Amino acid sequence: MGRLFWKFFIFFWLAQVTSVIGVGGAMWLRSPGMERFRAPQSSAVAAAASTLRYGGPEALRWLLREQSREPAPSVFAVDENNRDILGRPVSETMLVQANQIRGSQDNFGSAEKVAAADGHTYLLFAQPPSYPRLDGRMEPPPHDRGMLPPVMPLLAGGVVSLFFAALLAWYFSKPIRTLRAAFAAVSNGLLDVRLAPVMGSRRDELSDLGRDFDSMVQRLQQLMDGQRRVLHDVSHELRSPLARLQAAIGLARQQPERIEDSMMRIEREAVRMDTLVSELLTLSRLEAGMMGKLNEQVDLNELVSDVAEDARFEAAASGCRVEIEALSRAIVRGNAELLHRAVENVVRNAVKHSPSGGLVAIKMQKNHNQTICITVSDQGGGVPEADSYAIFEPFFRSAQTKASDGHGLGLAIAQRVIIAHQGEIYARNHPGGGLCITINLPVGLAA
Structure with a gap:
């Protein structure tokens, strides 16, 4: 038994014994012999x-x-x-x-x-029969008998209180010992431990603490699994450009006359690696909560218009169009740079997956619940319904995505930026074909 058990046990036992003695003594003192007759x-x-x-x-x-x-x-x-x-x-x-x-x-x-x-x-x-009687017997009056306190009731009460104090102390200390063992297991890297089955049918603060512990461990397990997956994906993403860099260097040594082509390949792969590292750093800062101040007044009309204007140059190369339907006034509070990057990632993703001659439509509207809705839809192939949530995970690529369509970090960054601004982002396939991504941001977000 731990120290907490003995503290509970001694405290409750002393409290119960004191109550028994106090109540018994009071009843004894208030019951003189004459009243009992x-x-x-x-x-x-x-x-x-x-x-x-x-x-x-x-x-x-x-x-x-x-x-x-x-x-x-x-x-x-x-x-x-x-x-x-x-x-x-x-x-x-x-x-x-x-x-x-x-x-x-x-x-x-x-x-x-x-x-x-x-x-x-x-x-x-x-x-009372304490006075002279005809048979000659003499008995002392009840109040003169030197009555002793009720020892047996007090002793019985003490034994019962001892049992219940031990039971109560065990009831409180057992889940705490279990929680301590679970923390020790987690500290040793065993993240599959759960307390809900051990708590059974308890419905109190200790069982709530056990469920919170399970939620915490589950979240830690998800984060660690995600970290391992990210490390695996990063190594995979870096392996390809590094292999191409080594091949370009080898080609430059073997064929000096083609040194210019090799340098262009090396430069392209270096830019690709720099972009990957930059996106990884951004994603890491977002997940760590290092986003700076979110109290700037941001004009979403101007921000989305700038993103659309930049996307038109990229869309012109693939022969698709970008159209925008803005609002008269759309002011939110947040970080303008992060919001610009989030919207840009979504729009560029739509441009990238739009076919030649397709249309990327950007529409802004204000909802009744005081949120501004931005929808970005394309006319591409969309994604399977099972992947509509997974596309916001780092390095995820749908089965319909080409291998050269980036690193799979753009939508993940966009999701974390929107969530940090107390908004929401989700994707669904458009009935007419293509993917539609919706962003909801609250108006007048507090700092």
């Missing part, structure tokens, strides 16, 4: 009073003699001359107490006066 005293006096009223003094004498042989409160019947009907000694203290009880509000019938048929009025009152 209140019910039998009242019954005895009521029986004696009825006997005296309807049977007379002789019947009462017989009843009191019979009662004296039982371990019950003794009832005294005292006339006007303070003489007991059985001739028992009656002290002044007993008479004073009887009159006080009779005059009190909580008498409950334990002292009363009854007029008998012989012309005498008797004061009937009861005392």
